[in-house]
Amino acid sequence: MRINKLLSNFGFCSRREANRLIEKNRITVNGRLCELGQWVEEKDIILIDNKPIPMKDKIYIALNKPVGITCTAAKEVESNIINFMNYPEYIFPVGRLDKASQGLILMTNDGKLANKILESENKHEKEYIVTVNKPFDDFFMKVMSEGVKICGVKTRPCKVSRVKGDTFRIILTQGLNKQIRRMSKVFGYTVVQLERIRIINIKIDGIDMGNWRNLTEEEVAELKKL
Template identity: 80%
Template sequence: MRINKLLSNLGYCSRRETNRLIEENRITVNGVLCKCGQWVEEDDIILIDNKSIPIKDKVYIALNKPVGVTCTAAKEVEDNIINFMNYPEYIFPVGRLDKASQGLILMTNDGELSNKILESENEHEKEYMVTLNKSFDDSFMEGMSKGVEISGIKTRPCKLNRISEDTFTIILTQGLNKQIRRMSKAFGYTVEILERIRIMNIKIDGIEIGKWRNLTGDEVLQLRNE
């Protein structure tokens, strides 16, 4: 695999940070300075600052993200999720939750598990609570559940459950950019509140907005096995 992916999977640093280390001539592969995007093998001797890559403990966190925090590790984005958490170890968000939305986001340094969760073909469930700007009827729920064409792509069928005249829950198995907002807009509605309440087997229950908790060993095992 590429050196960037390897260091991310090992929880050492981000792919972008790997490029910075390479540009600073701080990484060698089998005694030769590494190049950006270089492919490496398992038996290669990879050194950073002339030292072996440290083995770091894996971190798995469930965060209740507030509105206004951007799900990126990019340092140039002032309101990024890394600055918000101020966590002492290198971690990154698993996927995205747009800035105007709140709710569950998983944070980890396990690139391999992150890739597995995000793989579209795996159709992992994510559940949201959605409040619209006005009440909706049964035809809206039926239309949403069958899939909606947005930007030339028809979304996968999904599950909806009415909570009140203007609020519903929705379970998606894909993650298009601002998917729920765009789906609702196709029917003439505007999303006022969007909260993610579940990712696969992990629920937001008991986590206050802006707070987080470590996942249990059983939760991580189930994430791996789904």
């Protein structure tokens, strides 16, 4: 894999920060200065400031993200999730939850596990509670569950059930950009509140808005079985 991805997978730094280190000639691979975009293997001798890559303890966090926070590790982005948490170690969000939405987001420094969670073909479940701008009928739930054409592709079939007149529960196995908002818009509905309450086996229960908790060993073990 590319050197910046390897360093991210090891939990050492972000890909962007890795590129900065390369540009400053602080990384060598098998005794030679590393180049931007260079492909490496784990068996290669990779040194940073002439020292082996320090191995970090893995961090796994469940955060209840408020509305207004952007899911990016880019610190220059205003109201980004990294500045919001002000966590002392390098971590990054697993996937996205758009700025206007709230709820569960996983934070980690484990790039390998993050990649497995995000791989679309794995069809991992994500569950949401969604309120729209007006009441909907059973036909709306039926067509939403069968898949909706957005951005030139048809979404995968999903599970949709009613919570109340203008609110539904939806379980997706993919994560297209603003997928639920776009799906609802096709049928004339505007999402006014969207909360993610579950990612695979991790639930938001017990985490107050803006707070977070470490995943348990059992939760991490179950994720790694995927």
